[in-house]
Amino acid sequence: MNVNLTINKKQHTLNLKGNETLLEVLRDHLSLTGTKTACQETECGTCTVMIKGKAVLSCITLAANIQGEEITTIEGLAQGDVLHPVQQAFIDYGSVQCGFCIPGMIMSSVALLEKNPKPTQEEIEYALDGNICRCAGYPKIFEAIHEAGKNIVSKGSIASKS
């Protein structure tokens, strides 16, 4: 069957069997390998992408069910050379170690900040509860999100720190 997906503002028409997950389509069909997975069973959050601005696990999302919806992956956040404020903050605050969980972590963070640019510590912790990081122990991830939120608020919309 033909499936039309809008990923990072780009249209893709794919010939699929119908049982493919979004994760499979991203990684295996479109070589968008920025989206990772560490369990393939919804427990790690590593495969998180955004659909219509909401953080969603691509490992349990059927690609055929989300035709026409706006899908954003880690590859779609930066504008040209300029990183999204959350991406930049993750670098500046030393929030990354091995980096494998980070694409999913960033997508969950962006989804949170787009709704709520000034989250409390508790709100951040709850928003990231589905994303496991095994290296960094979280404090530097929290710092980055607080900081990125400030940046988003100050400019009124998602705009990069120059």
Added chain:
Amino acid sequence: MALTKKSKFEDQYIDPVGKSVPRIEGRGIVTGQLKYVFDVQMANMLVGKMLRSPHAHARIISIDTSKAEALPGVKAIVTAKDTHQIKFGSNEYFFPHTVDQMALEADKVRYIGDEVAAVAAIDEETADEALRLIDVKYEILPGVFEIEEAIKPGAPQIHESLNNIALILPVNFGNPERLMKEADHVREDKFWCPVAHPSPMEPHVCVGQWETFTNKITLWSSSQAPFKCREALAKTLKMDLNDVRVIKMAVGGGFGGKLEMLPMDFAACLLSKKAGGLPVKISLTREEEFTTTRRKHGMIYKIKTGVKKDGTILAMTGEVLADGGAYCSYGPTVLAAAMMRIFMVYKLQHFRMTGYRVYTNNPISGAMRGFGGVQSGFAVESHMDMIAKDLGMDAVEFRLKNITGPNMTTVNKMILTTNGLRECIEKAVIASGWKEKRGKQKAIKRGIGIGIAADVMGSKMYKSHESAGAIVKVEEDGSVYLFTGAADTGQGSNTALSQIAAHALGVSFSRIKCKSGDTEITPFDTGSFASRVTFISGNAALLGGRDAKLQVLEIVAKDNDLNIDDLDIKAEKVIYKKDGRVLMSFDKALELCYSFKYGKQIIGRGSYNPKTTPIDFRSGEGNVSGSYGFEAQIAEVEVDTDTGIVKVLQLWDAHDIGKAINPQSVEGQIEGSLAMGIGYTFYEDLRFKNGRVLNANFAGYRVPRSIGLPKMNSILVETDELEGPFGAKGMGEAALLPTAAAIANAVEDAIGVRIKELPITPDKIIKALKEQKA
């Protein structure tokens, strides 16, 4: 010699050592562009899968692969018949008899998950179907799963060793029996340290390709030790080292679990050979990761100590029983480390401890972050607190009386030079408000506890040498390439080593790119383990940077008719040392090197082998590390006595790191370790029934998540290690060692109950409170 205009490299990353420069792979990570082996896609790449034993203990009667081979889309199947049946292991230099695992088992399987065959097919469904079609006939044997059952005479025999004891390791010094008699107080305790699992976010994955005509192998592997991996592959496949290339890409975490190669690494190569050289990718599922990759040793830790009234420790004895699982892996040295780490921490002259590494039909125990030290950290530091309490002494005062100090040689001949343990304790005590809190918050069910620890910076327990190399290549355009064999598994070693090389060369960190862990291109390095990389590989990077600098200065000296000894490069400029004059910029000096006149390529090299002696395992003596790191950790907790829930309010970790090459990265290591320590204290507990893992997923095996972690305070103590690069020591593991004990000690302070078996669960607290009342 006119000055040229300001270089683009005269930026904030000049003199990078000591600065929190951002991760060298940072942009790649946050944009998803950094490639892990997990992301490798190649034309005609086959999907490989392992066929695993469903039985904990069985004899292999026959393996029939004919039906699977006939399945369309199946390209290769391998069994033990396709291998040389050469065993591999990780402690072959000191304990050759513990080399006991085969790429694919031929006669017997010893745990649920043991590899008996592997398939390569055009896609995952076909590979899965092929696994189902392989017919293995087993004769099921009785299994044994508990340490204390396995060592009983008559227990099922897993390998050839008597009573399933793979290794007995005695450590004896002085005359502890005599000193025990002289002691005013003797205390004996027994602890249980459960099985944790490294569970890196990227499960084990590899791509193997065997170029059949040239007979060369390339393995892309998510490895902590690519050169060890090459060695094991070459040995078991009967190849020359240079015919095997192991490429480490970005590694999605290791924590010890990726230190050794696994049967899948051999299988990918063998399958590729059979499939005519097509690349074969094997990715483990999370379930396979939990059930068939190396886990932390479960340990029964018995310890007895005799002290004088004033708190001086006179003697210590003990026994450690380690559940090794089906094969030896790194077990012998983990066991040794679990017993001998204590010499770095406490002054001991009379000591006797015996370790037993026991085979069971459980999955294989091996290295995991802490390497025996997490288990001993919990046991020893809990025990120390209890002795202090018996004596009516403050837990800090008792420790200060017995700790090691600088410039001290331990009873087993470890040479401690810089030693910031006392300073760490004092700083943690002040920062945490110990004196105001200890024993004084019982009314609100709050308590505070301490644990201390020490760690090696590398360990010569594994190999005849432990050297690291570095190449610092300076290009014509002024960019610098650092080649290091060290394996960055996420800890940030590429960044730290680049900082060291740039600083040594006298240039900005912005010039540097780093290539690490490719056995064909980069110099040899034993790998990322034993917190060794900053110290050992860092020294190689330092020497490489210095060598490159001298090569540049040689040309400057020649061209200007100056003495090279009078020149230096600092902060992007060539300096005349006698009067501090700037002679020219680094760029200008490079122009000269790469001029028509000189045409001199700048290729610096560094090789460093730490000044150590191997441990003699008969005596237990040896200076295993070129430097030692120390720390003190304090935990404050609050206990809900109705539910049994312990909440950690804050953690303080004061750490002697010599010199922080990158303070932000050091804090990251501490925070990650503390989180892992909290996991081990409260819930990381891989559980088994008859050899089957009961919680082989992230729902059942909980790891720390974002909710409810305490505030973590890192206190960096810089002792300026003479032997370290710019004074640095390593930092990978130590902060994990005393966490469980610090928390258990804080619980005792809060509510007066002592938990001796991890994890500390609500039901254990409730049970202990009931017993306390009774």
